[in-house]
Amino acid sequence: MTPRLPGSHDARDLIVPQLSGAIEGTGDNVWIEVIQKMDEVYTDLVDSQTALEEQNARLEEAQDFIGSVLGAMTDVLVACDTDGRIQQVNPALEAIVGKRERTLIGRPIAELFQEKSQAVVTGFLQTLRSGEGIEQRDVSLAASDSQNALISTICTARRDHRGRLVGMVLVGRPVGELKRAYRDLDAAQAKLTRTQQQLFVSEKMAALGRLVAGVAHELNNPISFVFGNMYALKRYGSAITRYLTASDENKSPEEMKELRKDLKIDQVLRDIGPLVDGTLEGAERVRDIVQELRRFSSNQQEQPEEFNAVRLIHTAADWVIKAQRVKPEVLLDLPDTLEMTGRKGQLHQILVNLVQNAADVLDGRPDGQILLSGARQGEDIVIKVADNGTGISDAHRDKIFEPFFTTKPIGTGTGLGLYISYNMAAKQGGSLSVENRPAGGAEFILRIPADVRTES
CATH class of the missing domain: 3.30.565.10 (Histidine kinase-like ATPase, C-terminal domain)
Known part of the structure; x- marks a missing residue:
């Protein structure tokens, strides 16, 4: 017996009465063939729905995993498209700039930085379009906490499956944290x-x-x-x-x-x-x-x-x-x-x-x-x-x-x-x-x- 989706009507309940009159007198063989085709279509539909649910579960797991990784990062992360519009940020950046991700999506990435650093950040995309690499740079976020405002950044190109440039990812670490890490390292070395x-x-x-x-x-x-x-x-x-x-x-x-x-x-x-x-x-x-x-x-x-x-x-x-x-x-x-x-x-x-x-x-x-x-x-x-x-x-x-x-x-x-x-x-x-x-x-x-x- 072919399973039926909960709360739904079997497709045969809707189709068979309509076909019975149309094929009446045409012979039992035709009727059996139609029913068999309907069972095949219905089975494919159930299999497709099951596969879709499994893929959706895996997608949710992957999204949860990526979210947990982004949440665990102490470095700030910003992803934007080729127009410099913000597509995603991580909690570390939210904490420094004092804004939630939903209010930043679609905004120009330059708005995250102080005026003296905006030209540097907007120039990253132009450099990536030319195929050149970007060296590590120090830029200042528009943050209320001046101690964490200056960050040391690395910027890389983001490409699709065809290799076309679709945006960039900027990762930065507060320089104050780096200095503390260097001090701890020097103390350990001593x-x-x-x-x-x-x-x-x-x-x-x-x-x-x-x-x-x-x-x-x-x-x-x-x-x-x-x-x-x-x-x-x-x-x-x-x-x-x-x-x-x-x-x-x-x-x-x-x-x-x-x-x-x-x-x-x-x-x-x-x-x-x-x-x-x-x-x-x-x-x-x-x-x-x-x-x-x-x-x-x-x-x-x-x-x-x-x-x-x-x-x-x-x-x-x-x-x-x-x-x-x-x-x-x-x-x-x-x-x-x-x-x-x-x-x-x-x-x-x-x-x-x-x-x-x-x-x-x-x-x-x-x-x-x-x-x-x-x-x-x-x-x-x-x-x-x-x-x-x-x-x-x-x-x-x-x-x-x-x-x-x-x-x-x-x-x-x-x-x-x-x-x-x-x-x-x-x-x-x-x-x-x-x-x-x-x-x-x-x-x-x-x-x-x-x-x-x-x-x-």
Whole structure:
């Protein structure tokens, strides 16, 4: 049975009585054919009505969606036709100009703006007709709220399905809001910078704490050497004093000769020069270690200076290895000198971090080896720190230089050492990369310009 629309008459109720007389006597076949055609037409009518209702529902949903989007926008939006007549605005614009959309439809778009901005807005359509693009412009709305009157606008062409220009859409954001957003962004950036600096200092202090034993050993050697030399010099000073006192007492040559032999004055004279030189060397070594410590722990901007990178590599390795419970073997493949100009303290920290990382990987292994090599390649100094550990898994390769990433147990690493080293290298115009060695283990490759004179 064909369904019937509620409250309506079946088309057959109206047509059949009229046709019955006309076709009377013409035969049952004709009558059946007419009824069948009517059923087909009626079915098509019902299907069309159903499809129309579905399309109308979808259209209402789309319109509600577009309305919700326009209502959620904080930027102002105006759409107009090719004559500059307003076709639609959003609630954000209504709030600024203090007028409802129904009172604005059909009005010239220029009426929304202050007199000094009207020519700019009306010129947008002419520019779009010529096919040119429109740059971002600042214009002033005719608004009671002067704080939101100035807006930064973007204007684009609106075209139909055939590509013909049918109007334009103008979108603008209050400049006051932009300024607030920029201020918030600047504040967030400043906070991030401060946090990064604090993290750098924290990691530096953590590294220094791990190196205390090695640094103490480095200081103990030259200090012990200085103390030993000073005690010897004190004895030598006493002997020379006794000899000179005896000379002032007009002792006989034989007595002076015997005293000279007893006090070993000739040996004192031979040893005093080397003792003084050795003492000075020990004191200078202490001074250098203290300066390196200050440079390592300093949070001040460091200026480029000339230095020998080979000596810096030795120092970094000594500090780290002497603090290890099980000391890995250190193999060196270095020239006598690698003179360069750069930030010595930053390079020292990078090297300490790399050697410490290798030592941590080899912790507890009796056969652990760390290979340090360096050479000049063109305008760069290339330093490599390799180990014979397990290497880096593919899952960790892309994360190795990320902040706070670490494979160490909780409480044994900050995950900042390699991240800081990577950024320090980049700030000096260099790079830090890592590769797995064919024989096993990992190799970190530090490339730094041999002459760094620009500020980071």
